[in-house]
Each structure stands twice: as C-alpha cells, then as structure tokens.
Amino acid sequence: MTEVAANPAEGARDDFPTFGNFIGGEWRPAESGRTFESRNPADTRDVIGRFAASDAADVAAAIRAAEEALPGWRSTPAPKRGEIMYAFGALLAEHKERLARAMTREMGKVLAEARGDVQEGVDIAYLMAGEGRRMFGDTTPSELPNKWAMSIRQPIGIAGIITPWNFPIAIPCWKMSAALITGNVVVLKPASDTPHCAALLVELMHEAGFPQGTVNVVTGSGEEVGMPIVESPDVNVISFTGNGATGREIYVRGARRLKRLSLELGGKNAIAVMADADLDLAVEGILWSAFGTTGQRCTACSRVVVDETVADALVGRLVDRAARLRLGPGVESTTDVGPLINSEALKKVATYVEVGTEEGARLATGGEPTSDLAALEHGHFYSPTILDGVRPMDRVAQEEIFGPVLSVIRVHGYEEAAMVVNGTRYGLSSSIYTTDTNTAFRAMNDFATGIVYVNAGTIGAETHLPFGGMKGTGNGHREAGHAALDTFTEWKSIYVDYSGRLQRAQIDNQ
Numbered sequence: 446m447t448e449v450a451a452n453p454a455e456g457a458r459d460d461f462p463t464f465g466n467f468i469g470g471e472w473r474p475a476e477s478g479r480t481f482e483s484r485n486p487a488d489t490r491d492v493i494g495r496f497a498a499s500d501a502a503d504v505a506a507a508i509r510a511a512e513e514a515l516p517g518w519r520s521t522p523a524p525k526r527g528e529i530m531y532a533f534g535a536l537l538a539e540h541k542e543r544l545a546r547a548m549t550r551e552m553g554k555v556l557a558e559a560r561g562d563v564q565e566g567v568d569i570a571y572l573m574a575g576e577g578r579r580m581f582g583d584t585t586p587s588e589l590p591n592k593w594a595m596s597i598r599q600p601i602g603i604a605g606i607i608t609p610w611n612f613p614i615a616i617p618c619w620k621m622s623a624a625l626i627t628g629n630v631v632v633l634k635p636a637s638d639t640p641h642c643a644a645l646l647v648e649l650m651h652e653a654g655f656p657q658g659t660v661n662v663v664t665g666s667g668e669e670v671g672m673p674i675v676e677s678p679d680v681n682v683i684s685f686t687g688n689g690a691t692g693r694e695i696y697v698r699g700a701r702r703l704k705r706l707s708l709e710l711g712g713k714n715a716i717a718v719m720a721d722a723d724l725d726l727a728v729e730g731i732l733w734s735a736f737g738t739t740g741q742r743c744t745a746c747s748r749v750v751v752d753e754t755v756a757d758a759l760v761g762r763l764v765d766r767a768a769r770l771r772l773g774p775g776v777e778s779t780t781d782v783g784p785l786i787n788s789e790a791l792k793k794v795a796t797y798v799e800v801g802t803e804e805g806a807r808l809a810t811g812g813e814p815t816s817d818l819a820a821l822e823h824g825h826f827y828s829p830t831i832l833d834g835v836r837p838m839d840r841v842a843q844e845e846i847f848g849p850v851l852s853v854i855r856v857h858g859y860e861e862a863a864m865v866v867n868g869t870r871y872g873l874s875s876s877i878y879t880t881d882t883n884t885a886f887r888a889m890n891d892f893a894t895g896i897v898y899v900n901a902g903t904i905g906a907e908t909h910l911p912f913g914g915m916k917g918t919g920n921g922h923r924e925a926g927h928a929a930l931d932t933f934t935e936w937k938s939i940y941v942d943y944s945g946r947l948q949r950a951q952i953d954n955q
C-alpha cells in the first residue's frame with residue numbers, strides 16, 4: 446500500500462511526499478493503491494509529489510462521508526457556517542505566500558499572479574462568510590388578509606465540484622465557498638495537473654474548522670473520478686469549469702439524472718480597439734490579457750479586433766512589446782511569462798500557430814516552442830505569439846487555444862467590430878477601447894458576453910460580481926457574487942395563514 450502522509454510534508458525535491466484522498470476528515474490512499482505524479486511545468490525533472498489515482502470506489506467512499514456530514518452541516522446556522530468560512534479566508538491570507546509558491550511550482554504562473562489567485566480565494570471566502578448573515582430571500586405581502594408569504598434558500602445536498610488547473614486555488618474556492626455557506630457538503634475533484642494545490646487548500650479548510658466529511662477531495666482522472674461523481678444518484682449538483690467537450694458530456698450525463706449543473710467552458714474573448722482609442726492604454730491591456738497566465742485564462746484575450754486606421758500602429762507596438770516579454774520559471778522575479786501547463790498544451794499551441802499561418806495569417810512575432818535557452822529546456826515554454834491579418838472565421842479566431850497566441854483581426858468601424866466580437870460560439874468576456882462615451886455604452890449593450898470591460902483588458906473579474914458567460918461558454922449559470930448562491934440552493938416559498946379559516950388564493954379575494 447502507498448504510504449500516505451497524515452499531514453503531508455512539502456518541498457522535498459528528491460524525496461517527494463505522497464498524498465492520499467481527503468475523505469471524512471482523514472487522508473487515505475486510493476483503494477486500489479495506485480498513484481500518479483505531479484511535476485513542475487517549468488522544469489519537469491522536479492517531482493512535486495505522488496497523488497492518489499482514484500476510481501469509483503474512492504468516489505463512493507467520499508460520497509458516504511459527505512452523506513454522513515450533511516444533516517449536521519445543513520442544520521448549522523448559516524452565520525455559524527460563515528464564521529468557519531471567515532476563519533478559512535484568514536488562514537488563506539496568512540498562508541498566501543506559501544500557497545502562491547506551491548502554485549507557481551505546480552502550474553507555472555508567475556508568483557505575482559499566483560498571489561493574486563490565492564487572494565481571489567481570500568476574497569470569495571470573506572464574501573461568502575458574509576452571505577452567512579445575508580442569504581436574502583423575499584418577504585412579500587400575500588394577496589389574502591392575515592396571511593404571510595416569504596421565500597428562503599435551502600441547500601441542495603451533496604455538491605460535486607470539478608475544477609481546472611489554471612486557477613487551482615481561486616476556482617475551487619469560488620465553488621466550494623458558495624456550496625458550503627448555503628449548507629451543502631462537497632466532493633471535490635481537482636485537475637490532475639494541480640493536485641498539490643488542492644491538498645494544501647483542504648488542509649487549511651480542515652484547520653479552519655469545517656467538520657469532517659463536509660469537504661472531501663478525491664484526486665485522479667476525469668474518467669475515473671469526475672464521471673463517477675457526475676453519475677452518482679447521490680450527488681445533487683455539479684459545478685464544473687473546464688473544456689467544452691468534457692462539459693457537454695457532463696451536461697448529457699447529468700441531464701439523465703435531472704441534476705443541477707453549472708458549467709463554465711471557456712471563451713474566445715476579444716478586445717475591440719476603436720480609431721479613437723488611447724493606444725498606449727490599449728497596448729497595456731492587450732498584453733496583460735493575452736499573455737498574462739501564459740494565455741491560460743478562460744477570460745484571456747485571444748482576438749484583437751482593431752479599426753484599420755490604427756491597426757498598423759497598434760500591431761507595431763504590440764509586437765515590439767511582446768517580443769521583449771521574458772519567458773522563464775514563474776518563481777523568478779525577472780519572468781513575465783511562465784510555462785504552459787503540460788506537453789499536450791505545448792503541442793496544441795504549436796499546432797494552432799501552424800494552422801493560423803496555413804490559413805494565411807502573418808506571424809508577426811513568436812511562433813516557437815522555446816527550448817533554445819538552456820534554462821528553459823526542461824519546461825513547456827512557448828514564446829508570446831501574434832498572428833496578424835487573421836479573418837474572423839479562421840480557426841485561430843474561432844477555437845479556444847488556451848495559450849499565448851493572439852490573433853489580430855482588422856475591421857472598419859464600430860458596427861463591424863461588434864459583429865466580429867460577437868461572431869464566435871463563446872461569450873465569456875470582451876472589452877472595448879474607445880474615448881467616445883456613446884461608443885462605450887453601445888458596446889456595453891451590444892457585446893454578447895457575460896463580462897464586458899471598457900478601457901481595460903478582458904481579465905481580472907472581481908469576486909463580488911457574477912462571473913460566467915453567454916452562448917457556448919456555459920449553461921447560463923453564474924459563479925461568484927450572490928448569483929453563485931442560485932447554483933447551490935433550492936428556493937422554498939412559504940405561506941403562513943393566521944386567519945384561522947380557509948382562504949382560497951385567486952378565489953376568495955376576487
């Protein structure tokens with residue numbers, strides 16, 4: 446049997462630790478004893494640890510533990526749940542640096558961004574802690590005398606939460622904090638590329654005082670762990686962020702069981718740059734949105750839709766700046782752009798750049814997997830890349846690449862820009878750079894995305910507003926903000942008749 450650290454040690458490079466699943470408040474190996482490794486994408490010789498390669502048997506154990514915890518947790522007053530949530534937020538804040546470093550090591554983003562990822566977890570924990578004392582329903586007049594009418598939120602039950610590797614602390618925190626504050630219990634399946642972040646996160650949740658079984662973590666593949674969670678008749682709500690094909694499969698399988706499902710499936714986010722834009726400002730926003738997190742955000746900008754009159758000037762500045770971004774391990778303070786998550790991602794990005802040039806785009810900068818620098822040869826590095834002269838229906842302008850590749854599409858005027866911005870199957874984030882107030886307001890109204898920015902890039906959503914997208918980005922649900930409560934609660938309408946007699950609605954008051 447695999448040895449499982451009770452409180453897994455961190456850091457050891459050659460004698461790496463082994464982590465189990467966290468079930469019912471305890472660390473346990475996978476029942477099969479199988480494990481998988483997590484490695485540093487900036488240097489794949491660096492093994493972070495071994496993690497449980499779980500299957501349906503482990504999922505079943507986690508669901509049993511969750512079931513046992515549910516009655517106690519749902520009957521805990523929400524403000525008390527909020528106190529634990531607050532303690533968790535405070536612990537995250539206290540351990541921010543340690544978590545950020547572990548995140549950079551496991552998924553590659555630069556340290557400043559990893560700190561931001563943890564901060565996003567702190568923010569949502571504090572917001573949701575406060576929801577413990579809000580969670581407003583309605584009290585409203587009844588149409589009948591001496592009758593009271595109100596609505597309250599109740600938990601759904603067991604929440605299956607399946608999270609991606611690109612925000613390995615923030616996204617599990619968004620989903621889990623909304624699920625838990627409303628009185629649900631959780632089975633989390635973190636991405637196979639970032640199990641260590643999940644282990645560190647759940648340790649802090651345990652320390653904060655979430656009772657045993659309220660939060661369970663099962664690591665392993667989507668097929669062996671994710672799908673059994675989705676298929677389980679005992680899991681009542683699924684929240685998933687990840688790729689579109691998996692999301693559709695989850696939707697279909699969940700639909701057969703009439704499950705509540707919240708899906709967030711990516712984007713093809715555009716920044717429109719109008720003729721009257723402040724180009725210096727636009728350049729900053731575009732670079733940050735396209736190459737921050739190495740382009741691996743659902744909200745990343747992958748299309749610039751620029752008015753022909755300023756296109757050459759904009760592209761010239763973008764290329765100049767992009768070519769000077771420094772690739773390297775995210776842990777080094779000189780690094781602007783870290784590695785991609787794994788070798789498949791690297792291959793996918795390289796393939797898309799080939800597709801783009803074959804479709805007729807001009808490679809303005811980048812376009813190389815970068816292993817020429819000795820320091821980078823063991824990581825999944827790819828240079829920030831700009832393709833110019835892309836047409837709106839080209840594959841690189843339609844399909845999510847999830848890497849540091851930016852397509853420039855030239856247009857004439859606002860009308861055409863808006864059409865191109867909206868001309869994809871996705872609808873997560875968008876932005877417009879303009880100094881004209883009327884154009885800005887038109888874009889706020891016209892752009893068919895769940896998030897619109899004016900004179901700012903497409904990334905950087907704050908946790909107290911709804912997060913999510915239209916069209917193929919999801920199925921209409923929103924995360925974060927109080928909108929997130931809708932995913933994890935049932936509405937119950939309650940009528941109290943204190944008239945002491947039968948009163949018939951719609952009849953006796955006519």
Ligand code: UN1
Nearest residue numbers: 612742743744904905906
């Ligand atoms: C994601 O990539 O799925 O708005 C989340 C942003 C971040 C969250 C991105 N706050 O870019």
